[in-house]
Amino acid sequence: MVAIRRVDLWHSIRHIAQDMLDDWIVIGDFNSFMDSVDKLGGASPSSHTMKQFSDCILETGLIEIPIVGERFTWEKQAVKERLDWAFSNISWELSHPNHKSHYKLRYNSDHRLIVVTSGNSDAGAKKKGQFKYYSAWAIEDSFFEVVKSAWENEEWCIGTIKFKEEATEWNKNFIGSIPKRKRAILKRIEGINWARKNNNSNGLFCLEKELW
Template sequence: MRSGVAAGILMLLGLWRKGKVLEVIPAKKRKIGDFNEFIDKNMLVELPLVGKKFTWYKPDGFAKSRLDRFLVSMEWLQMWPTSKQYVQQREVSDHCAIVAKSWDKDWDPGPFKTIDAWLLEPGFKDLVKDKWNNYEVQGNRMSKLKDKLKLLKGDIKEWNRSIFGNIEESKRIIMMEIEKLDVKDAECDLL
């Protein structure tokens, strides 16, 4: 496959079988009719949607649409019959992220996150270094890493509340208000 800016952007259309892309359409030749024909030819279907009705909102609020979606093959559905696409909350972008899952419960541990403001706060890096170096954990390397990250996560949460207050709760309340407005707008067009 060609690479570089001069080669143009390629759109890979999602049927993969044994590591092969079935069709590649150069950006200059793309047309919506070609895309629809590709969908029909390969019998792709959209996963059931959970959550919001729209995945894109114009910043001024005058337009919204379902731009983002998962299209899958029948083979996919046979392998993962309970697959659904979940529309996530809109945060920074005008798009809502969507996640495909084939189960209703997500048993994975929550991700380890950092907030940029922490890195600017005097003493944060020293706190992390001191805490990390003083944790006493047992096991193999991966087990030690997992346990230290878990301990560090708890210590950082405590430190964050003492320095910044409960930002997560404030964010949660604001995000709930945005979600209510998005739902209300989907039902009766607020503008």
């Protein structure tokens, strides 16, 4: 069944590529290898399925987006595999000459998150003084008092202004910097992830899972 779905995927990519004239990027879990080095541990991958995948990418004119950092995207116990890929066509390559793909940490999944960057480090930077709502606020009981205080018996525009001011002050006094706390946790997970490259112990795996 898996093999049939793969063949259907290759047909779909070929069909889309025939009429694709614009910039095109293809990212996701292909559940396939292009080379035997894309798997570490376990049974050897099928040369037939690897050829099918490679032929599809070659015939559709897709180009693998350069990788930065870790290349394996899936792991379980002592087996590591590269199943997730990022490709682009020539048009995308010419208009995004500095783009790179990064396989980030696993977010409650066996697969790493794929992030394609343009090379512009300022992209997505938060502007100074910009208000940002954090979904984590909603799990705090005291946050509902902040909402009630800001909007009760107030018009929408005035309530919005009051909410931004009061929520910002409440976050500062009771929660602290969520991005800072998040970065600290991610840094720990990155450290565990790095340590697991040399020591794939069950203890490190459990600790990583607990932090998520």
